[in-house]
Amino acid sequence: MGIxxxxxxxxxxxxxxxxxxxxxxxxxxxxxxxxxxxxxxxYVQYRGxxxxxxxxxxxxxxxxxxxxxxxxxxxxxxVLAGSHAEASGDPARPxxxxxxxxxxxxxxxxxxxxxxxxxxxxxxxxxxESARVTPGDRAVVADVAGTGIGLSICYDLRFPELYRALxxxxxxxxxxxxxxxxxxxxDHWEVLLRARAIENGxxxxxxxxxxxxxxxxxxxxxHSMVVDPWGRVVxxxxxxxxxxxxxxxxxxxxxARRQIPVLANRRPEALPPVREVELAPEVG
Numbered sequence: 209m210g211i212x213x214x215x216x217x218x219x220x221x222x223x224x225x226x227x228x229x230x231x232x233x234x235x236x237x238x239x240x241x242x243x244x245x246x247x248x249x250x251y252v253q254y255r256g257x258x259x260x261x262x263x264x265x266x267x268x269x270x271x272x273x274x275x276x277x278x279x280x281x282x283x284x285x286x287v288l289a290g291s292h293a294e295a296s297g298d299p300a301r302p303x304x305x306x307x308x309x310x311x312x313x314x315x316x317x318x319x320x321x322x323x324x325x326x327x328x329x330x331x332x333x334x335x336x337e338s339a340r341v342t343p344g345d346r347a348v349v350a351d352v353a354g355t356g357i358g359l360s361i362c363y364d365l366r367f368p369e370l371y372r373a374l375x376x377x378x379x380x381x382x383x384x385x386x387x388x389x390x391x392x393x394x395d396h397w398e399v400l401l402r403a404r405a406i407e408n409g410x411x412x413x414x415x416x417x418x419x420x421x422x423x424x425x426x427x428x429x430x431h432s433m434v435v436d437p438w439g440r441v442v443x444x445x446x447x448x449x450x451x452x453x454x455x456x457x458x459x460x461x462x463x464a465r466r467q468i469p470v471l472a473n474r475r476p477e478a479l480p481p482v483r484e485v486e487l488a489p490e491v492g
Contacts, residue, residue: 212456215239216415216432223256223422233275240283247415248290255421265293265302281313301342317488319359320344332391350488362386375408377485384414393429406439409464437464
């Protein structure tokens with residue numbers, strides 16, 4: 209695909225699962241008009257207490273993802289339905305799973321978040337995502353009409369080795385659905401997104417949750433944005449709900465990688481091995 213028309217949804221999930229899904233689906237349906245790919249943020253189904261998060265977990269595909277599959281089918285577009293709590297073998301620790309549907313509404317790929325947000329920031333958030341989430345065990349690149357989409361979620365953004373592995377596996381676009389915290393977002397969000405774009409010569413599309421969320425949630429930074437392979441922000445939202453659109457020209461990827469061929473100039477023989485990346489449609 210030469211041009212990929214994308215629409216990113218900024219969204220504030222709260223502590224009512226049914227209401228969250230209905231509101232997110234409404235925004236996604238609006239975003240789907242005229243788009244090839246719609247992207248929603250992390251934790252679309254719920255933001256609140258840890259117990260509430262655990263209770264919100266569902267199988268995937270399932271009740272929280274079905275409306276987004278319907279939108280993909282109805283509008284003939286791909287939908288990266290953000291991330292959802294996916295039921296795992298441990299009721300206390302579901303997966304945090306990004307879900308991508310193809311134009312027919314079929315599940316094209318799922319990615320379970322690898323890096324869990326276990327942090328304590330001075331004058332900021334303290335969290336142990338690992339206490340409520342089971343980590344995934346593999347990276348994923350999905351094929352969207354010949355364009356490689358590398359999947360990631362929020363805190364993954366701080367681990368550049370993941371994005372390098374995605375780029376080496378064929379990703380030309382890096383997707384980062386997130387609930388980046390307000391405290392860290394104002395200093396780190398844009399810097400990290402632009403760095404991941406520059407160092408891989410790839411488009412970056414980051415749909416960010418916004419607002420305070422429900423009781424028990426950490427306030428989110430929002431600021432959904434699209435960054436081109438040269439590291440320039442080409443489209444962005446603020447801290448409120450909304451939709452931001454951009455056209456991703458895959459020729460820009462080739463141009464950036466030709467001018468600064470970081471992938472070709474690597475010295476892998478001097479480095480530890482990088483684990484292979486799973487290529488969709490192996491979604492089990």
